[in-house]
Amino acid sequence: MALAKQYGLRRLNVRPPLLEYIRDLMGRWSFIRTLATSTAYARNQGNYLGQLWAVLNPILNAAVYVLIFGILLGVNRHVGNSIAFIVIGVFIFRFIESSVTGGAKSISGKTQLLRSLHFPRAVLPMSTVLSLLATLLPALVVMCVIVLLSGLLPGYQTMTVTWWWLLLPAAVVLLWIFNTGLAFIMARIVATTPDLDNIIGFVMRVVMYGSGVIFPLAGYLERMNISEGAKVVVGGILEYQPVAVFLYLVRSCLTQEESIPQSGLMWALGAAWAVVFFAIGFVIFWRGEERYGRD
Amino acid sequence: MTEADAHMDFDLELEPEDLEETAPETPIGDPCLVVDDLHVVYRVVGSRARKEAAKGAEVREAQIKPSFLKRLVSAGRQHTGGVSEVHAVRGISFTVRHGESVGIVGVNGSGKSTLLRAIAGLMPPASGSVHVSGEPSLLGVNAALMPQLSGEQNIMIGGLALGLTPKQVEERFDEVVEFAGIGDFVYLPMKTYSSGMAARLRFAISSAASPEILMIDEALATGDAAFKARSKARIEEVRQNAGTVFLVSHSISTVEAMCTRVLWVHQGKLVMDGPTHEVAESYKEYIRDQRPPGRRGPRAGGRAGARNGGGKGNARKVGAQGQPAGS
Numbered sequence: 001m002a003l004a005k006q007y008g009l010r011r012l013n014v015r016p017p018l019l020e021y022i023r024d025l026m027g028r029w030s031f032i033r034t035l036a037t038s039t040a041y042a043r044n045q046g047n048y049l050g051q052l053w054a055v056l057n058p059i060l061n062a063a064v065y066v067l068i069f070g071i072l073l074g075v076n077r078h079v080g081n082s083i084a085f086i087v088i089g090v091f092i093f094r095f096i097e098s099s100v101t102g103g104a105k106s107i108s109g110k111t112q113l114l115r116s117l118h119f120p121r122a123v124l125p126m127s128t129v130l131s132l133l134a135t136l137l138p139a140l141v142v143m144c145v146i147v148l149l150s151g152l153l154p155g156y157q158t159m160t161v162t163w164w165w166l167l168l169p170a171a172v173v174l175l176w177i178f179n180t181g182l183a184f185i186m187a188r189i190v191a192t193t194p195d196l197d198n199i200i201g202f203v204m205r206v207v208m209y210g211s212g213v214i215f216p217l218a219g220y221l222e223r224m225n226i227s228e229g230a231k232v233v234v235g236g237i238l239e240y241q242p243v244a245v246f247l248y249l250v251r252s253c254l255t256q257e258e259s260i261p262q263s264g265l266m267w268a269l270g271a272a273w274a275v276v277f278f279a280i281g282f283v284i285f286w287r288g289e290e291r292y293g294r295d
Numbered sequence: 296m297t298e299a300d301a302h303m304d305f306d307l308e309l310e311p312e313d314l315e316e317t318a319p320e321t322p323i324g325d326p327c328l329v330v331d332d333l334h335v336v337y338r339v340v341g342s343r344a345r346k347e348a349a350k351g352a353e354v355r356e357a358q359i360k361p362s363f364l365k366r367l368v369s370a371g372r373q374h375t376g377g378v379s380e381v382h383a384v385r386g387i388s389f390t391v392r393h394g395e396s397v398g399i400v401g402v403n404g405s406g407k408s409t410l411l412r413a414i415a416g417l418m419p420p421a422s423g424s425v426h427v428s429g430e431p432s433l434l435g436v437n438a439a440l441m442p443q444l445s446g447e448q449n450i451m452i453g454g455l456a457l458g459l460t461p462k463q464v465e466e467r468f469d470e471v472v473e474f475a476g477i478g479d480f481v482y483l484p485m486k487t488y489s490s491g492m493a494a495r496l497r498f499a500i501s502s503a504a505s506p507e508i509l510m511i512d513e514a515l516a517t518g519d520a521a522f523k524a525r526s527k528a529r530i531e532e533v534r535q536n537a538g539t540v541f542l543v544s545h546s547i548s549t550v551e552a553m554c555t556r557v558l559w560v561h562q563g564k565l566v567m568d569g570p571t572h573e574v575a576e577s578y579k580e581y582i583r584d585q586r587p588p589g590r591r592g593p594r595a596g597g598r599a600g601a602r603n604g605g606g607k608g609n610a611r612k613v614g615a616q617g618q619p620a621g622s
Binding site: 007008009010011012013028030031034035038039042045046113114115116117118119290291293 | 460
């Protein structure tokens with residue numbers, strides 16, 4: 001050991017200090033970006049239609065939900081334009097859901113890469129979410145077009161392009177930061193306890209129905225058989241939990257629903273959730289840095 | 296023991312192009328890598344050790360303090376839970392100086408690849424420590440980058456992962472392609488490559504960053520003669536620049552041709568450490584003793600390749616340090 005010190009050798013396999021880690025990570029930005037865009041591109045390779053699936057996939061997905069919930073079940077009587085409501089919900093929620101599942105696999109599924117190359121491991125969850133963002137962008141264009149077209153159908157509220165549409169990128173950026181935080185947390189949890197990977201699907205389904213992705217929850221809460229005090233608490237949780245906040249932000253930008261006006265409180269909450277999740281997730285992930293790749 | 300071992304089924308026959316070759320001497324500098332009492336243990340979740348242990352493998356059921364959840368899951372049942380521990384490297388110490396090229400030899404599953412990964416900083420040690428100067432670079436045969444992406448994209452990703460800037464990677468792109476000798480295949484997905492082509496490309500990428508410590512895990516075994524000559528030249532280049540080269544191989548002739556020093560690892564322990572010719576002689580002798588008859592002993596890893604199997608009875612010959620599994 002004296003020998004190592006004498007010649008100024010660096011010890012391997014120790015977690016770098018947080019600031020140094022962040023600096024190292026920022027130096028790898030082009031690595032994160034390249035990894036993200038290449039995986040986003042590779043996802044749709046091996047099909048005859050190739051990159052067209054980046055657009056077709058979300059359209060089909062939205063069509064299924066619109067058909068079942070909007071038309072057959074008709075659960076959205078309180079909403080002016082149920083197609084717009086469902087399409088925005090499904091597209092945005094898919095981004096969150098795939099960040100969680102992708103983040104969970106970003107470390108545990110890449111043991112070979114971890115055991116052969118040396119780089120700050122935070123690159124992997126970050127690039128996973130970035131690649132999902134890259135696939136979301138064409139889907140967002142599709143989403144806007146569907147929202148506009150749905151207003152032309154009889155019986156649906158007309159949709160117009162307003163100045164608020166310019167805030168859509170801001171909402172997406174906040175969501176991206178939030179998702180990266182989620183991916184950090186999931187990556188660490190699943191890397192240490194692989195069993196939890198099996199539970200994610202069920203949890204996400206609960207979150208989906210608990211966040212008003214397909215139909216607004218307000219009406220159901222009223223009919224619940226609980227005391228008034230409990231209703232306030234449950235209602236507050238349902239309304240201000242992060243997924244619901246981000247859905248609210250995107251809907252308030254794109255639609256003119258009376259029940260979803262622009263809200264400064266919601267924007268502040270969205271920003272707060274994004275920062276909090278990112279910071280906590282990053283630290284949680286960093287604390288496991290020297291362990292990844294061992295199992 | 297690790298996945299890489301699956302590819303390590305190469306024979307120990309002498310390869311003609313390596314005969315009569317020895318590694319040239321280069322001046323030896325200051326220490327650049329110090330390994331102190333290194334132990335590596337990795338966990339395999341979801342497999343029971345009992346079966347493996349019965350075969351005499353270096354595997355045992357994990358003695359970690361399990362969390363409440365894990366205890367709950369694995370409580371007394373045969374098919375749930377179960378964490379095995381593989382004690383792949385058990386107390387290895389050595390020092391390497393600038394300009395040395397070190398070969399690591401040993402039979403299948405002796406812990407060579409795990410040792411290499413641990414000193415590259417890719418497998419966290421259970422105890423002990425590794426100190427290095429500079430950033431070690433390791434790409435073995437099995438180090439899959441992104442099989443679904445083209446070689447071109449893999450070169451970019453690999454280069455960036457090794458810490459190059461995009462511009463540096465572009466500058467070296469032609470050189471990497473030429474060195475790997477894969478021509479226009481570079482634009483096809485890597486999963487379409489033959490194993491030799493993929494190994495060549497990985498070696499080309501890993502050495503493109505001109506690392507201070509270059510680690511090669513069987514990468515040369517899949518290449519053809521022309522590639523071997525080129526990689527040998529590349530290894531010399533690294534050493535001339537006061538770098539250090541590690542080479543894991545079964546083929547003792549490859550090691551003899553390229554290394555000045557050899558570490559012989561058996562069952563996670565260092566059996567011999569010395570100049571190539573001395574260690575190579577003893578190793579060859581040991582291997583000859585392992586040949587039939589009497590090779591029915593169990594071995595760590597339990598892979599194929601029975602020709603050089605570490606038989607229980609004969610392993611004792613190795614010496615006090617190399618204790619056979621079954622004893």
